[in-house]
Amino acid sequence: MADAAMPKLDDALDTGSHTKGENLPVHVTSIRLNKDNYLSWSAALEIGITSRGRLHYITGEKPAPSKTDSQWPTWALEDSQVKVWIISSVSADIQPLILRKSTAYDMWTVLARMYGRKKRVLRAYQIKRSIYALKQGDLSVASFYAALKTKWEELDYHVNDDWKCGVDHALYWEKEWMDRTFIFLGGLRDEFETIRNQILNCDEIPGIEEVYARIESEEQRRQIMHIDSHQGSSPAAFVSHTSGTGQRPTRRCNHCNKVGHSVDFCWDLHPEKRLVRGRPPPHRHASSVPEPSPGSSNVAKSKLSSDQLRELQAYISRLSTQDDASTSEGAKLAQALVATSDQGLGDGAEDWDWFGY
Known part of the structure; x- marks a missing residue:
């Protein structure tokens, strides 16, 4: 044959x-x-x-x-x-x-x-033991979940799944996957403690796929925040990052070469703008006082306040006690100023920095 x-x-x-x-x-x-x-x-x-x-x-x-x-x-x-x-x-x-x-x-x-299936019971014990000992450690959430899934699939192969009642079979697997959800949550790092408590405090624990999705989303959120913090998105880093940029440029006057104002607001050229911004006028020499307009009095009139007038009278008294001719002439000039100031007293004090005050 x-x-x-x-x-x-x-x-x-x-x-x-x-x-x-x-x-x-x-x-x-x-x-x-x-x-x-x-x-x-x-x-x-x-x-x-x-x-x-x-x-x-x-x-x-x-x-x-x-x-x-x-x-x-x-x-x-x-x-x-x-x-x-x-x-x-x-x-x-x-x-x-x-x-x-x-x-x-x-x-x-x-x-x-x-x-x-020769050593099914022994192998099932070994797999379950490795599952309970598995922790996330340095693994990502995806790698940790994949390692658990691989062991669960191998365990299912070695388990004798010969059920007579379909309802009991479904209840068994519902409980089995609930336990596997707890194993997954328990193996996560402590940084997921908050979201882990939120899941466990729910009235009904979601399925393993939904739990995994929520944990992985939390991991991605933490990674994004960590990257942003290293790139300087914190308030202090933001201030440091923006310093020197977007600031108002320093203004310098082309006439007096001083900072803080432009030539359009220079008090040397525009004395009428001294009090516009609420600042006291700086001391200047008498040469910076504008010339009197035609028809005005030859003696400049300076309106003084009552306190300034008392100080000027005290100054005249000191000059009167001296014998020097120059001081006598100064006393006469001061008395003439007091006389002219009496005419406008009460109208408010103006700039009189050419006296040295």
Whole structure:
């Protein structure tokens, strides 16, 4: 029988059939099976085999036909291709355990029994222990949540999920995801204590996806505030940053070369503007007093206040006690000023800085 079947297999390989012409690769996944990564390996290999249309060879849905059947050569070729993919994706110490298996389905089943569910209880304990010990630490919120999700998915694979009642099953998973929400919140850093308390104080705890979204939004807000603080958005930094910019330029008079006013408001050129801004006039020499207009009195009239008048009278008394001729002339001049000031007393004091006051 075997000898009769061999020519048919050779014919399938030599006639350029559709199966031969596909030029399928030897590797369908980059993950190699070891004693600890069966979950990720089996998922990746199953995807690769499915993409080549060969999934039924590892699920047992396409058993081997009789060797006298006309489909035998095609089935044997395709099954051998799946066996090559399985052998090339396991480590060297595991390959001897499956090389002698007659079909791809036998290889897949042996590996599942050895590394899949054989130590289910022990592996579930190890995964749960690592989940409870996992903390955020220096991880971002997204990385911390992804690490938890990976462990939860592996744990679900090892848990015997054979429920008879659909309602009880739904209640179980509702409670399970509530516990996982607490684990996620409890593993966060202390900087999220405020938003964590806000979530836990709600009448109804939201789902894990909503909780994750709120925590990640808070993290992004903190990062933005941290960047702004380093760029100088604080009030003190803002003042420092804006100092020297946007300030009023210092004004300097082109006539007297003093700062604080322009030539249009220089008191030397415009004495009538001295009291416009409410400032006392500066001391100037008598040369800065404007010339009297035509028709005015030859003696400048200076209206004095009562206090200024008393001070001037005291000054005259001191001059009168001296014998010097120059002081006598000064006394006469001061008396003449007092006489002229008496005429306008009560009209308000004006500028008389040319006396030295």
